[in-house]
Amino acid sequence: MSKDFVQLRMLGIKTVVHMTPQKFDSLEAAGFNCIHYEVKQFSKELAQLDIMDFVNQIKTLIAPENKQKQPILILCVNGMLSGAIAIRL
Secondary structure: OOOHHHHHHHHOOEEEEEEEEOOOOHHHHHOEEEEEOOOOOOOHHHHHHHHHHHHHHHHHOOOHHHHHHOEEEEOOOOOHHHHHHHOOO
16 A cells, blocks of 8 residues: 555545554554554464454444545455455344
8 A cells, every 4th residue: 555545545445444453543643534443363263252242343334424434444464354254144
């Protein structure tokens, strides 16, 4: 991703949900609505996470009454967790 987040702006992304070891403070500073879940490891730790908590929170974000926060981008470092959540949506 470029420093000025051209890709996200081209797609009209307004909210970024990211599951990463650290927050992306630069995204918030650039005006994006950010939701960060701290996930340090992407192995056995994934089996212990209740992804339905993530799914339910994201369902709230994508509800019609939250149109001002859409579209959203869901990402994690290796794609495993974000992919699993997207399937459950």
